[in-house]
Amino acid sequence: MFGGAAVYLCLVGIVETFSRRWVIADVVSLGHVVLLAVGAGAGYVATMSHGEFARRRGPLAALAAGALVGASPAALLVGGAAIDLRVMFINASPQLYQILALGHAPAAAVPLLVALGAAAGLAGWALAAMAPRARRTLLSGLVVVLIVGIFQDLLQLLLQGPAVVTAVRGAVFTVDGPSAGGAAALCVLTWAVLAARGRYDGALRRATASLSPGAQRGLQALRWALVVGLLLIVPIAGGPFVAQVMVLVGLYILMGLGLNLEVGFAGLLDLGFVAFFAIGAYTVALLTSRGEHGIAHWSFWAAVPAAMAVSLVAGILFGIPVLRVRGDYLAIATLGLGEIVRLLVLSDALRPWLGGSFGIVLIPKPRIDGWELSGPRELYYLTLVASGFIAYVAWRLQDSPLGRAWMAIREDEDVAEAIGISLVTTKLLAYGLGGAMGGVGGAIFAVLVGSVFPQSFSLLISINVLVLIILGGLGSLWGVVVGALVLVGLPELLREFGDYRFLVYGIVLVVMMLFRPEGLLPAAAQRRELHAVDDVPAGEPASAIAVSGAGSAEA
Amino acid sequence: MSVLALDHLTKRFGGLIAVSDLTLEVPERTIHSVIGPNGAGKTTVFNCLTGFYRPDEGHVRFREEQIDGLSPDEIARRGVARTYQNIRLFANMTVLDNVRVGHHIHVTGTWLGTVLNTRAARLEEARVLDEARRLLQFVGLDDQRERLAKHLPYGAQRRLELARALASRPAVLLLDEPAAGMSPREALDTMAFIRRLRDELGITIVLIEHQMRVVMGISDRVTVLDHGVAIAEGPPAAIQRDPRVIEAYLGARHAETGFASDHVHGAS
Ligand SMILES: Nc1ncnc2c1ncn2[C@@H]1O[C@H](COP(=O)(O)OP(=O)(O)O)[C@@H](O)[C@H]1O
Ligand SMILES: [Mg+2]
Numbered sequence: 001m002f003g004g005a006a007v008y009l010c011l012v013g014i015v016e017t018f019s020r021r022w023v024i025a026d027v028v029s030l031g032h033v034v035l036l037a038v039g040a041g042a043g044y045v046a047t048m049s050h051g052e053f054a055r056r057r058g059p060l061a062a063l064a065a066g067a068l069v070g071a072s073p074a075a076l077l078v079g080g081a082a083i084d085l086r087v088m089f090i091n092a093s094p095q096l097y098q099i100l101a102l103g104h105a106p107a108a109a110v111p112l113l114v115a116l117g118a119a120a121g122l123a124g125w126a127l128a129a130m131a132p133r134a135r136r137t138l139l140s141g142l143v144v145v146l147i148v149g150i151f152q153d154l155l156q157l158l159l160q161g162p163a164v165v166t167a168v169r170g171a172v173f174t175v176d177g178p179s180a181g182g183a184a185a186l187c188v189l190t191w192a193v194l195a196a197r198g199r200y201d202g203a204l205r206r207a208t209a210s211l212s213p214g215a216q217r218g219l220q221a222l223r224w225a226l227v228v229g230l231l232l233i234v235p236i237a238g239g240p241f242v243a244q245v246m247v248l249v250g251l252y253i254l255m256g257l258g259l260n261l262e263v264g265f266a267g268l269l270d271l272g273f274v275a276f277f278a279i280g281a282y283t284v285a286l287l288t289s290r291g292e293h294g295i296a297h298w299s300f301w302a303a304v305p306a307a308m309a310v311s312l313v314a315g316i317l318f319g320i321p322v323l324r325v326r327g328d329y330l331a332i333a334t335l336g337l338g339e340i341v342r343l344l345v346l347s348d349a350l351r352p353w354l355g356g357s358f359g360i361v362l363i364p365k366p367r368i369d370g371w372e373l374s375g376p377r378e379l380y381y382l383t384l385v386a387s388g389f390i391a392y393v394a395w396r397l398q399d400s401p402l403g404r405a406w407m408a409i410r411e412d413e414d415v416a417e418a419i420g421i422s423l424v425t426t427k428l429l430a431y432g433l434g435g436a437m438g439g440v441g442g443a444i445f446a447v448l449v450g451s452v453f454p455q456s457f458s459l460l461i462s463i464n465v466l467v468l469i470i471l472g473g474l475g476s477l478w479g480v481v482v483g484a485l486v487l488v489g490l491p492e493l494l495r496e497f498g499d500y501r502f503l504v505y506g507i508v509l510v511v512m513m514l515f516r517p518e519g520l521l522p523a524a525a526q527r528r529e530l531h532a533v534d535d536v537p538a539g540e541p542a543s544a545i546a547v548s549g550a551g552s553a554e555a
Numbered sequence: 556m557s558v559l560a561l562d563h564l565t566k567r568f569g570g571l572i573a574v575s576d577l578t579l580e581v582p583e584r585t586i587h588s589v590i591g592p593n594g595a596g597k598t599t600v601f602n603c604l605t606g607f608y609r610p611d612e613g614h615v616r617f618r619e620e621q622i623d624g625l626s627p628d629e630i631a632r633r634g635v636a637r638t639y640q641n642i643r644l645f646a647n648m649t650v651l652d653n654v655r656v657g658h659h660i661h662v663t664g665t666w667l668g669t670v671l672n673t674r675a676a677r678l679e680e681a682r683v684l685d686e687a688r689r690l691l692q693f694v695g696l697d698d699q700r701e702r703l704a705k706h707l708p709y710g711a712q713r714r715l716e717l718a719r720a721l722a723s724r725p726a727v728l729l730l731d732e733p734a735a736g737m738s739p740r741e742a743l744d745t746m747a748f749i750r751r752l753r754d755e756l757g758i759t760i761v762l763i764e765h766q767m768r769v770v771m772g773i774s775d776r777v778t779v780l781d782h783g784v785a786i787a788e789g790p791p792a793a794i795q796r797d798p799r800v801i802e803a804y805l806g807a808r809h810a811e812t813g814f815a816s817d818h819v820h821g822a823s
Binding site: 393396397400401402404405407408411412414415416417418419420421422423429433 | 605606607626627628631632636637639643645646647648652655656657659660662664666669670672676679680683719720722723
């Protein structure tokens with residue numbers, strides 16, 4: 001299976017595209033990393049499937065599995081030389097063969113590939129056999145090198161300026177990419193940092209815990225100041241391109257926070273979330289546009305609260321028809337409602353007001369006292385303020401009576417109702433407030449682009465937002481941020497690999513569901529960590545008989 | 556005056572008559588037990604009382620007000636709380652939050668107050684926390700308050716469910732087999748605890764129990780259900796001697812394998 005995966009990766013062109021990126025200049029490319037990772041993965045799985053105690057057979061199986069993975073591109077190499085595969089696989093190019101041959105003649109490359117595959121498989125076995133902690137440290141080092149390799153352009157851009165910074169850059173990078181020495185240094189540095197953390201973390205934590213409450217609050221404030229400071233300098237350090245990407249990330253954070261309120265907090269699945277984004281955008285467009293569809297010529301600042309209000313009402317209206325719908329049906333119903341909004345905007349009936357497929361244009365940029373927020377940097381700060389504000393609101397709501405009522409509904413709707421929670425009010429508030437948050441995102445989107453078209457509000461956006469909150473961890477606010485960065489930020493920064501975006505999405509999601517279904521930054525665990533309570537059941541009297549769930553047919 | 560009353564209540568599921576023409580009066584500050592073999596319709600009675608089911612015939616009155624037809628949350632707001640035969644906690648919420656959310660009907664602040672962090676909202680939140688912690692102390696779970704409900708052992712889960720029900724400061728508490736899955740000793744402790752609820756908090760209690768023995772000590776009145784029909788009602792001593800009751804229970808004992816009238820029995 002893994003051998004097939006390796007060939008597949010070659011034939012869809014990933015290996016070739018990735019090979020243009022050197023992780024270590026002129027030695028290891030991203031393409032090689034992908035293939036080696038497949039080999040190691042095969043070894044890892046082969047070991048694991050033999051059970052933890054089959055020590056003797058583990059390495060052998062891993063070796064064989066890895067060799068098999070190595071053999072498949074080798075076979076591709078040999079086969080490709082004999083028959084022209086390009087008729088069917090456009091990516092089976094001479095360049096690919098060159099990459100696979102590792103700069104050798106095909107005859108020499110075949111044993112080399114098999115040997116490398118076997119080595120990778122063995123590495124996979126070693127990983128499987130290692131203590132989890134050592135494995136994490138080892139992998140972290142490699143991942144840091146990989147990340148530096150992938151983001152080298154961006155990092156090189158960031159590392160400009162003072163002599164010290166340029167010196168660091170010179171030490172790590174050559175013209176083509178990270179140097180072997182630099183990569184090794186980075187890897188070792190990461191290990192050192194992790195080792196130091198493992199060593200002193202406990203002491204550090206104890207030290208902070210023993211501080212006075214005032215000092216702890218000061219420390220907390222300092223931490224926040226650091227985060228805010230970092231966020232403020234992002235567009236200055238990163239330049240307009242990074243700022244632009246971050247605006248997009250910010251918009252998705254806004255939508256993510258809104259949808260997280262519905263799905264993460266209240267457990268109400270919503271596949272039509274883009275409707276609120278569209279409603280916010282169209283409200284701002286109508287109220288501010290200088291074109292023929294503009295109705296009020298309001299300023300952006302007056303239009304944003306209006307957009308929030310309109311999308312809040314829209315959320316409530318959206319919620320009414322699906323109040324009694326549960327589970328799978330809710331997904332379909334919300335999907336339909338979202339599409340209805342898009343089709344309404346597109347419809348001929350509303351064309352005189354909403355412009356049909358020609359949309360609404362000439363939306364002016366926001367102004368503060370004559371200063372126009374037009375560049376990516378200015379819009380970045382606008383988005384930052386908006387997402388900060390919305391995140392604050394979501395954070396306040398999370399630990400409030402309403403937030404707890406939402407979670408109760410998520411956990412058990414019937415019981416929630418039986419303790420006096422009105423499903424109608426509580427659910428409609430989730431849709432309304434979630435919708436309002438999405439509306440703010442739409443409002444900013446409208447001025448960012450300067451025009452709104454129905455085509456911009458496709459189902460794909462709803463799905464992306466849903467995927468990002470699942471990725472980050474349902475119900476977790478930091479999860480939304482991380483999810484947006486990973487799912488929206490990364491692909492934008494890695495445009496050159498854009499063709500494989502959805503393939504990677506798919507792989508990432510499947511892997512997540514298998515290994516970390518609770519998301520990257522799960523809410524509950526995060527919370528328990530904050531409270532520092534262990535979850536080991538304490539000794540309890542003999543009544544610990546597991547009978548729950550054994551009841552007969554009950555409501 | 557009775558706080559809770561059933562008038563000729565009937566509930567059918569298709570052809571099955573789960574509860575048939577049941578009339579019942581529960582006076583204030585009493586403990587009223589409903590007993591009967593498995594499938595007698597006890598839980599169905601509770602589900603009708605709390606608005607989960609709508610009775611096919613008859614009415615439910617709470618303080619002389621007709622409450623059948625109201626939604627469960629409206630009934631809860633009037634002062635009826637319940638627990639479940641198979642524990643139903645909010646599994647992924649903390650122990651503390653389970654109790655705090657049980658307090659929901661007494662929260663007056665709105666979400667806007669929460670977001671603006673007004674003084675009223677802060678005071679209310681502090682009050683809710685205070686009351687929740689007092690309840691947790693009452694059931695002996697305060698030191699577990701930050702754990703997720705699903706990580707509690709079985710006995711603690713039962714107590715937590717009770718604390719959540721008490722958080723709404725109910726006038727009437729409906730307990731569906733609170734001693735299920737417990738040893739005879741623990742069942743006795745539970746009954747003593749339930750008596751305290753009545754004596755100290757003045758709560759009227761309707762108690763479902765599968766085993767007759769468990770409730771005899773604490774009940775003011777007992778109703779015996781069999782196949783949805785009330786075959787006897789009266790003080791415990793009279794019930795124990797009632798030939799129809801003995802027959803119903805003996806019949807059930809013959810029918811049900813593994814049923815032991817005086818012993819632990821878990822799943823039902
Ligand atoms: N929702 C339902 N749908 C169909 N039948 C039900 C439902 N709830 C209960 N019943 C049936 O009604 C009868 C009484 O059930 P129940 O009230 O749970 O009994 P008890 O609590 O006394 O053990 C049983 O035969 C049960 O199968
Ligand atoms: Mg029952």
